[in-house]
Amino acid sequence: MPKFYARRRLSVLVGLTGLVATAALVNSPTASAALPTPIAGSTARSYLSQLTVAAEDRTGYSRDKFPTWITIEGTCNTREYIIKRDGTNVVTNSACTATSGSWYSPYDGATWTSASDVDIDHLVPLAEAWDSGASKWTTAQRQAFANDVTRPQLLAVTDNVNQSKGDQDPATWIPSRTAYDCTYVRAWVQVKYYYNLSVDPAEKTALQNDLSGC
Numbered sequence: 572m573p574k575f576y577a578r579r580r581l582s583v584l585v586g587l588t589g590l591v592a593t594a595a596l597v598n599s600p601t602a603s604a605a606l607p608t609p610i611a612g613s614t615a616r617s618y619l620s621q622l623t624v625a626a627e628d629r630t631g632y633s634r635d636k637f638p639t640w641i642t643i644e645g646t647c648n649t650r651e652y653i654i655k656r657d658g659t660n661v662v663t664n665s666a667c668t669a670t671s672g673s674w675y676s677p678y679d680g681a682t683w684t685s686a687s688d689v690d691i692d693h694l695v696p697l698a699e700a701w702d703s704g705a706s707k708w709t710t711a712q713r714q715a716f717a718n719d720v721t722r723p724q725l726l727a728v729t730d731n732v733n734q735s736k737g738d739q740d741p742a743t744w745i746p747s748r749t750a751y752d753c754t755y756v757r758a759w760v761q762v763k764y765y766y767n768l769s770v771d772p773a774e775k776t777a778l779q780n781d782l783s784g785c
Contacts (some may be wrong), residue, residue, distance in 0.1 A: 605656050606677075606694075609723045609757035612785030618764040619778055625769040627702035636710065637640050637717040647719040649725070653691050656720075657727035657736045676729040677754070678736075683729070690733035693717065693753070695762045698738035703768035722765055722769040723758035741781060742773035753785040 606734055610618070640649035647655065647667035654669050655661050662674030669686040676682070676689065683689055697705075697717060697779055705713055719725065736744050741759060764771060770778065 586684040604728045607723045612757060612782055615757040615760040616782050619760050620723045622763055624772055624775055627771050629702050632698050632701040633696055636713055638714040638773040639717045641718045643720060650666060650691050652720055653725050653727055654686050674727050677751045678728045678732050678748060680748045681729050688730055689727045689747050690730040692728045692733045694724050694726060696738040697782050699740055700768060722762050740774045742777040752781055
């Protein structure tokens with residue numbers, strides 16, 4: 572079986588596991604995540620062709636080198652800002668903590684009614700960014716990357732799905748909900764291009780395969 576299809580089947584299995592992991596799942600989607608619209612597929616293919624291809628090097632990586640979460644607006648830090656942005660009928664207290672609302676996770680199609688059931692995913696993971704060039708950035712630059720609410724880089728998704736993704740790139744992980752694949756890889760390339768991050772050979776091949784249908 573080709574690697575591309577094998578990883579897609581693995582992603583589906585992981586996603587199904589996430590759907591049954593907790594009883595907080597709601598049967599019908601009632602909210603839609605609001606990731607900033609990524610570039611078009613044709614633009615993503617063009618950008619991908621311009622990215623440097625290089626082996627990854629995680630030497631010296633630490634999440635602490637990417638400060639999160641910072642104040643974005645009023646009393647809201649980055650997580651709280653995305654929780655409000657990506658939810659429906661979100662009510663917050665004076666500290667900007669969500670007290671009610673619903674959140675639709677486009678990775679697996681699950682809807683949640685508790686903010687504690689969703690994580691804020693760094694679409695391009697912090698460790699992946701480090702491997703791809705962020706090791707040469709200043710702390711201020713890494714902080715800007717880790718808290719970027721302008722590019723399609725931060726998204727509220729089911730917590731255990733985010734945890735199963737970890738720091739994987741599209742060569743080994745894409746969302747189990749195939750309807751979101753095109754959005755995901757377009758966003759991935761946009762973020763890598765904007766931040767001048769490299770791709771490794773397997774990652775580039777996977778992106779080319781996924782983008783061919785976008």
